[in-house]
Amino acid sequence: MRFRTLPIFLTFFLMGLADAMGPMSDGVRKQYELTNLLATLLPFFVYISFALFSLPGGLLAARIGKKKLLLLGLGLNAAA
Numbered sequence: 010m011r012f013r014t015l016p017i018f019l020t021f022f023l024m025g026l027a028d029a030m031g032p033m034s035d036g037v038r039k040q041y042e043l044t045n046l047l048a049t050l051l052p053f054f055v056y057i058s059f060a061l062f063s064l065p066g067g068l069l070a071a072r073i074g075k076k077k078l079l080l081l082g083l084g085l086n087a088a089a
Contacts, residue, residue, distance in 0.1 A: 016076075016083050023086040 038048035070078045 016079055020079060020083050020086075023083070 034048045034051050037043065037051065038045070066078065066082075
């Protein structure tokens with residue numbers, strides 16, 4: 010794998026990690042004493058965030074460049 014494709018690979022890896030919240034929601038519900046409704050909505054929040062940030066993300070990509078935005082998002086995901 011070339012170094013230029015590594016940020017793209019890591020981005021999809023982190024997105025898959027965020028989507029793994031669905032099967033883990035029962036453990037999270039017990040750990041944090043959440044209601045069934047909140048535990049069910051946790052995986053849905055990932056898709057809501059995709060919907061909310063897609064338009065501003067596209068505008069920002071046009072402004073600063075796709076590569077810089079991808080690296081910024083990867084860094085924020087890693088920090089979170």
